[in-house]
């Protein structure tokens with residue numbers, strides 16, 4: 469990779485790292501408020517500002533503003549932030565992509581000009597229009613570094629190749645590689661990444677909270693915001709002293725909260741979750757609320773809420789979407805997020821970033 473930015477972060481400072489905002493401007497602002505972001509803080513936006521969510525252009529505009537006002541705000545590029553570059557390169561596949569993504573930043577920009585792809589614009593015309601009106605934003609996006617390096621950390625969107633010199637990682641791999649936490653790297657610095665929803669690494673209880681692996685020196689922070697139905701936007705907070713640091717995190721999500729009115733104790737047999745793409749299941753034992761199923765691709769047995777089971781075109785059983793197969797302990801007085809209260813007898817909730825089922829009578 470060529471675009472590496474070196475920055476100095478003094479000791480005794482607080483670093484806030486947020487990745488994968490994916491156009492969710494309101495959630496991003498809410499999260500900054502929740503962490504009491506102020507001008508003393510260092511803020512690292514670790515890629516994927518754009519696409520999938522509802523307002524990419526507002527996120528880009530807002531973060532451009534933050535970074536122009538403060539030398540402590542730094543941004544890396546994610547795989548979803550390279551559309552401006554594709555446009556400048558005249559990538560012909562782009563038109564097809566834009567037809568299927570109404571909320572792409574390029575469509576949002578066209579919309580601001582009162583234009584849309586329906587006017588049968590070709591890639592050249594889109595390029596001319598947008599470079600004329602959004603040249604500053606496009607330049608800013610295409611100039612984003614692939615990695616940011618400090619004395620103790622490397623911030624990169626997806627990961628590093630395990631090479632003697634990490635700088636030899638191919639740019640494309642640095643912003644697209646999957647499941648970096650299952651890999652290794654050869655630097656002695658912490659490598660902090662987004663891109664791969666951390667819930668994909670969960671085993672017993674599905675959780676969207678950042679994972680800090682002190683042995684591997686990898687911190688994965690993608691809370692699956694927008695991508696996962698139960699996801700959240702995470703902020704990793706690094707508080708530094710002269711020779712040590714502590715990590716903590718805070719998140720924001722779009723779900724309503726409520727108070728637990730009665731304790732609930734989980735059934736310990738219920739654990740794990742079903743995550744895309746392993747949706748195919750074989751029902752083994754049907755019960756009133758949860759059916760014991762075997763996941764055909766992983767051979768794991770999980771209890772699936774009955775309402776989440778359907779049949780695909782080939783007549784095989786599948787789940788409709790990612791779903792927790794875990795129950796969660798709650799106590800009266802706990803504040804939890806309600807994710808799905810449309811099923812019988814149980815409600816899907818989130819407590820401290822963890823997702824699972826509790827009996828309906830425990831939630832008011």
Ligand SMILES: [Mn+2]
Nearest residue numbers: 516546547663
């Ligand atoms: Mn990504």
